[in-house]
Amino acid sequence: MTVNKAAAEAGWNLEHTYAQLPGMFYSKLNPVAVPAPKLVILNHSLAKSLGLNSQVLQREDGVAVLAGNRLPKGAIPLAQAYAGHQFGYFTMLGDGRAILLGEQITPSGERFDIQLKGSGKTPYSRGGDGRAALGPMLREYIISEAMHGLGIATGRSLAVVTTGETVIRQTRQPGAVLTRVAASHLRIGTFEYAARWGTVEDLRALADYTLKRHFPEADHTDNPYLYLLGEVIKRQASLVAKWQLVGFIHGVMNTDNVTLSGETIDYGPCAFMDTYHPDTVFSSIDRQGRYAYGNQPIIAQWNLARFAETLLPLIDDNQAEAVKLAQGAHSDFAKLYHSNWLAGMRAKLGIFNEESKDESLIQQLLDLMQRYGADFTNTFRALTLDRPGDAPLFDSAEFKQWYQLWQARLGRQQQSKEAVHQLMRKSNPAVIPRNHRVEDALAAAEKGDYSVMRRLLAVLSDPYRYSAEQDQYSTPPPKNQRYVTFCGT
């Protein structure tokens, strides 16, 4: 049949270990076909690394796979079941508009989930339409690829197709399907689901699966489930520190959006901070600021406590002992996060060695940035280039004093000025996906002009390059422009 021939030529090489989990973890179903699929963007370099042939993917039969109209060989399409704490409240969720096709085995032997988002209703859709709109799918594409460029673990975006359907949100919008690629979509919420509704054997099957997929070395440890908790904590501590270091605000850190692989997923209401302020929130529904920039580490810790709770029956038969062990592991998060953050901030300031007063030097700068309404990215960029501009921060006497302290601090290490500059360049992006730039790209795309988005993606693919073109993308938005993001788009 032509279907499978085309799929084979495209390089699809799918396995489906997730479908071997107990049946409670998924519902098998096909994506809902769409009337008129049209490829609007394809990630050629990602396709190549997955062992996929871009030329074939762009053909009609290749696009049909990316739209969910045809299944590649080896696919076992399913929606994953999970629960989660949303804004602190436990609820049943699951893929309401996503279908996992399978796991692509790459030429180098890696395994990645291939998931279609916007591919129709599932048993977990609740009131939703199962569909996605073009703007938000392109936005997810841009931000996830920008995160990858920044060197932050993330699910990635392979392609966006428009469907020929209209979806109704605040307005009528073109429908779209995004193909997402991730180390896995196992979430804290998957464990919460198993702990609440499964048997201990279901939970153990999920934990063993997670260990095999992400932490195979656990075989050699005394207590693999305690090890799992510790490793997930380590990865989240590292991930959230990286978010903080570039001013990324996830916006909806519900436990169902926290992966066990340590990748960032679920790019709904996320956005990058312009002016530095710990209270910064973009999401329209986050009225209490639960997921504000400055709260992200505390929320990660809270989410990990929910994860720890699910593992108790596996960690030890004696509940008191299990609690003691889990609490011990969980209490490491704060230390781990702090050391990741401090190491990252030292690097942002070109500091190689450690002095006890470094943290206070860093905090003084952040306090000044907050007081003077300084742009987060551009402040570090200016320090990197040693070109403080005419921003109010740089004109202040307090900054000049701080600058002297910083220079003196740099003088107390062996490294040359050039080495300091190189460390700062690697640690401070010249460019981030500024909200107004992303909006410009989306507005053009919705009119059928994808060139603005392509240029933006090129600039974001290597944010540490400090190219002349990146200069043009570093202008912050007008100060009075309040940017708002939305969930479930």
Ligand code: AMP
């Ligand atoms: P999110 O806020 O993206 O993490 O989504 C929370 C839940 O809502 C998940 O179970 C999603 O699958 C579901 N969901 C979001 N949008 C839709 C939609 N348009 N149709 C069906 N389910 C949706």
Ligand code: MG
């Ligand atoms: Mg989600």
